[in-house]
Amino acid sequence: xxxxxxxxTKTFDGNTVIDRMNLTVEDGEMLALLGPSGCGKSTTxxxxxxxxxxxxxxxxxxxxxxxxxxxxxxxxxxVFQNYALYPHMSVFENIxxxxxxxxxxxxxxxxxxxxxxxLTHISELLERxxxxxxxxxxxxxxxxxxxxxxxxxxxLDEPLANLDAKLRLEMRSEIRRIQLETGITAxxxxxxxxxxxxMCERIAIMKGGKIIQIDTPKDMxxxxxxxxxxxxxxxxxxxxxxxxxxxxxxxxxxxxxxLPLPVxxxxxxxxxxxxxxxxxxxxxxxxxxxxxxxIFAETQGRENLYxxxxxxxxxxxxxxxAQDDVRAGDSVSWKLESAAALVFxxxxxxx
Amino acid sequence: xxxxxxxxxxxxxxxxxxxxxxVMYAFLLVDTVTTSPPGSAIPNGFTLSHWRFLIDPxxxxxxWGPTLTTILFTASIVLIVLGVSxxxxxxxxxxxxxxxxxxxxxxxxxxxxxxxxxxxxxFLVLQFVGLYNTLTGVVLVKAGLMLPFGIWIMKGFYDTVPxxxxxxxxxxxxxxxxxxxxxxxxxxxPGLFALALFAAxxxxxxxxxxxxxxxxxxxxxxxxxxxxxxxxDSTTYNFNLFKSVGLFYTLPxxxxxxxxxxxxxxxxxxxxxx
Numbered sequence: 269x270x271x272x273x274x275x276x277t278k279t280f281d282g283n284t285v286i287d288r289m290n291l292t293v294e295d296g297e298m299l300a301l302l303g304p305s306g307c308g309k310s311t312t313x314x315x316x317x318x319x320x321x322x323x324x325x326x327x328x329x330x331x332x333x334x335x336x337x338x339x340x341x342x343x344x345x346x347v348f349q350n351y352a353l354y355p356h357m358s359v360f361e362n363i364x365x366x367x368x369x370x371x372x373x374x375x376x377x378x379x380x381x382x383x384x385x386x387l388t389h390i391s392e393l394l395e396r397x398x399x400x401x402x403x404x405x406x407x408x409x410x411x412x413x414x415x416x417x418x419x420x421x422x423x424l425d426e427p428l429a430n431l432d433a434k435l436r437l438e439m440r441s442e443i444r445r446i447q448l449e450t451g452i453t454a455x456x457x458x459x460x461x462x463x464x465x466x467m468c469e470r471i472a473i474m475k476g477g478k479i480i481q482i483d484t485p486k487d488m489x490x491x492x493x494x495x496x497x498x499x500x501x502x503x504x505x506x507x508x509x510x511x512x513x514x515x516x517x518x519x520x521x522x523x524x525x526x527l528p529l530p531v532x533x534x535x536x537x538x539x540x541x542x543x544x545x546x547x548x549x550x551x552x553x554x555x556x557x558x559x560x561x562x563i564f565a566e567t568q569g570r571e572n573l574y575x576x577x578x579x580x581x582x583x584x585x586x587x588x589x590a591q592d593d594v595r596a597g598d599s600v601s602w603k604l605e606s607a608a609a610l611v612f613x614x615x616x617x618x619x
Numbered sequence: 620x621x622x623x624x625x626x627x628x629x630x631x632x633x634x635x636x637x638x639x640x641x642v643m644y645a646f647l648l649v650d651t652v653t654t655s656p657p658g659s660a661i662p663n664g665f666t667l668s669h670w671r672f673l674i675d676p677x678x679x680x681x682x683w684g685p686t687l688t689t690i691l692f693t694a695s696i697v698l699i700v701l702g703v704s705x706x707x708x709x710x711x712x713x714x715x716x717x718x719x720x721x722x723x724x725x726x727x728x729x730x731x732x733x734x735x736x737x738x739x740x741x742f743l744v745l746q747f748v749g750l751y752n753t754l755t756g757v758v759l760v761k762a763g764l765m766l767p768f769g770i771w772i773m774k775g776f777y778d779t780v781p782x783x784x785x786x787x788x789x790x791x792x793x794x795x796x797x798x799x800x801x802x803x804x805x806x807x808x809p810g811l812f813a814l815a816l817f818a819a820x821x822x823x824x825x826x827x828x829x830x831x832x833x834x835x836x837x838x839x840x841x842x843x844x845x846x847x848x849x850x851x852d853s854t855t856y857n858f859n860l861f862k863s864v865g866l867f868y869t870l871p872x873x874x875x876x877x878x879x880x881x882x883x884x885x886x887x888x889x890x891x892x893x
Contacts, residue, residue, distance in 0.1 A: 319786050339789045346790045352783035356805040365801075366791035413791070 269330045269420040269453050270295045271316065277324030278311055285311055286477040288325065298447050298454040300464035302500070303474035309457045310425060312474075316455065317344045317423050329420050342421075345414030345452075349426040351406045353398035359385075359409050360394040366417045380416055387446060388412040404435040411446060422447065422454040428463055440467055461501050465489070473497050495612040498544045504573055506544045506610075507585045513539045518611070522580040527556055527606045531619050541619075544610040547573070547587040554603030560584065565596045576600060651863040669863040679860060682867070685844040689823060692758060692840055696822040697815050699762035700769045705811060707766075708773025709799060713785070723774075729767040737764070738831060745832055752836045757829050761822060769814050776810030777803065812882050820872055841868045 271293040278286040286308045293299045301309035314320040316327060318339030327335045334342050354362050360381055367377045385391045388408040398406055407427060414422060427443060428436045444467050447454050458464050464471045465485035472482045473496075481493045485501075492498035498506050511520040513535040518527040527543065535541070550558070563583070564575035567590060574586045574594065586602065594600060611619045634641075646660070651669050653662030672678040710716060711723060741760050742751070750756030780803055788798035804811075826842035839847075845868055847853070849861050876883070 317790055319789070339786075340792045340794065343792075344790060346787065348783045348787060350781065350783055352781065352787035354784060354787075354802055365788075365793075369791060369793040369797060413787075417792070 270328075271421055271453060271455070272328040273312070273316075273325065274328065275325035276312070276315065276322060276327065278308070278315055278320060279323045284477070286315075289477070289479060291472060291479060291482070293453055293455060295453055296451045297470065298444070298456060298468045300456045300458060300468040300471045301474055302458055302461060302464040302471050304459060304500075307474040308477040309459075309474050311477075313423050313425055313455060313457045316421070317346050318342050343417070343419050344421045344423060345417070345419035346423045347407075347410045347414050347425065347427050349429055351398075351410040351430075353406055353409055353413075355398050357397075358394065359390065359396050359398070359401070362398065362409055363394075363413045363416050366413065370417065381412075384412045384416045387415075387449065389442075402435075403431050404439055407431065407435075407439055408442070411443065415446070415450060415452070420453070422450075422452045424454065424456045426458055427456070428458070428460070436463075443467065462503060465501070473500060492544075492610065493618050495542055495544060495610075495616040495618070498610055498612070498618075502546060504547050504585055504587055506546050507550075507583060508612075509543045509545065509578075509582050509584070511541055511543065513537055513541055518543050518609075520578070520580055520582070524579050525556075525558060527604070527609060529606065529609065529611055531611050535619065540614045542612040542614070542616075544612060545584060545604060546608065546610075547585040549605040549608040550576075550584050550586045551588045551602055554605040556604045556606050557601055558584070558604050559599065559601040562594055562596050562598050562600055565594060574600075576602070647862055647866055650859050651866050654859075669857070669859045672860060672864060673867070679848045679864065680844075682844065682864065685839045685841045688754070688838045689841040692754065692761075692825075692829075693819050693822040695758045696762045696765065697818045699758070700765050700818040701811060701815055703762075703766055704769030704773040704814060705804065705807070707770045708775075708807075709777050709803065711770065712774045712777035726767045726770055730771065734764060734827065738827075742832065752833045754833065754836070754838050757832050760832060761825055761828050765818055765821060769818065772814055773807065773810055776807040780806050809882065812879075813884075816875060816879050816883050820875060823872055 271291075273289055273291040275288040275290060276286060277284065277288055289308075289312065291312075301312060303309050311320060315322055318334070318337065322335045325335070326333055329342070354365065357365065363381045363384060364377045367380055372380070381394070382391065385394060388411055390405060390408045390412060393401060393405060393409070398409065401409065410427075424443065428439055431439060440463060456464065456468055468485070470482055470484055471488055472479050473488065474480065475496055481488060481497050483491070488497060489501050492501065495508065499508070509518075509520060509525075511518055511525075513519075514526075514537050516528070518529050518541055519525065529543075558576075558578065560576040560578045562574050563577045564573075566573040570590055571587050572590050572594075574588070576584045576586060578584065584604075613619055649662060652665060652667060654664040654666050655662045672682050676682075711719060711726075745751040745756045745760065748756075750759065784802055784806075785798055788802045789795070793801070824842065825840070826846070829836075829840050829843055830846075845861075845864055848856075848864050850856065
């Protein structure tokens, strides 16, 4: 079911948190709402499921306008960050709850619960209480309960935030598998760019109640529209150099570094610019030599991570295959791929 | 369980402090089944005659009538307190209703007033609505006076139930009422249970209200009955008999305390599972 937000506006006590936001989630698509805390992503989610009332605009599920429908009539499945399982009920009763509320027959409930339990791999846990389950199992139960009455839309609010690192990896692919198997339209709210990039078809990145960019993970990574998007995506994060345009290139403020930039030829000399360089584009290969001092080195097993301070004080990050020749404090002369550099205007716009 | 300190000094100190109470209870118990010579506290013979009031109405008058009345009195109060506290506590904890803060403040203020300062007003109201000298009137007043405490306690328990459970219930298609009844109420059960016990114990021991608000009514609760028994000018006065009736009156409460001690302590934990 396609979800459309049209000029969606939300205010709390007179403060406009989200102002005329437009968003379309295609049928069967999984979309991530990604952004720092307080950017309005959870507010958007709660408006879609009906917990928050809409102050302006429309929310459409397919052709159905649900803006003013109560949650009960929207047919939306929600997985909450803390799973919100009912502690006094067994797993079976938890999953069956949405169906018993609907007064389905006992046989139907039983069959539906067992089917969904099989899909989410919790068939052997049905008699247990939520308190007797691990975090990952609780997550599966929450998913099963959200999906059991075949909702039109599945909403996931930071579903992996309460899991440890290993389970997070496992549940990431599990949630994606279940979403693909059921073909349900899903919205994932997260502040973790890795989750968003690995689980979703498209990412909508939000800041201050606005969607800055909607794109596939790959496009968003290689083609960010603003410096905020570039800084938010990527781990280790991108590093920025501040300087100005000069003779069709970019020059650091103290003039110590010059980058040839194709886009800079149309920019008047002296314009303030910020250049973003991803850590994989600074290292042993490239066209512009840069020397600096390694101020931080970290090994991650397969790769090493370095922070290199340039003479003017700005820092470039580099990620390279693991090797043992450079330590913190060493002076290095590495190279930068100028073609991969991302150029931003002073206000953060990509040029 | 092993401890890294020994318990006996603490227990000894507590024993010493509570010794007077223990001795009194012991004598209460012993005196009801023994005879002792005049002027002596040491019993010299065993008898069950002090308990004859249970079957012989001539001893002190019928005891079972007041007992039934007391049970009815207590049960009605418990029902009213539970019913109102469980719903009002929920409303105050969860619903965004007008004058919420005013209600909360009002409850605290009500809680602060001792009964005696209210009694004249209560008397006038009862007189006005025609419930003076009736069991219903006393039940309503007693239950009403316990409500601030009950509502406040239940609000505390509701506050500890996570919001997400409620939202999840609504998302699952349940109405607010179904959510309350099937999802939220089961989670405040320890609170309800403790409150019921507390109300029962309090109502069982109530003496003042029936005395003042129904002085000439045709019903008698056990506390009033006990008071009649203890009248030294009465023809049937017998101190050991009085003690037996007293023990008969106290036993249900002692039993409740002994059986449900742990659950009763819940009320002070604010609902967190310990």
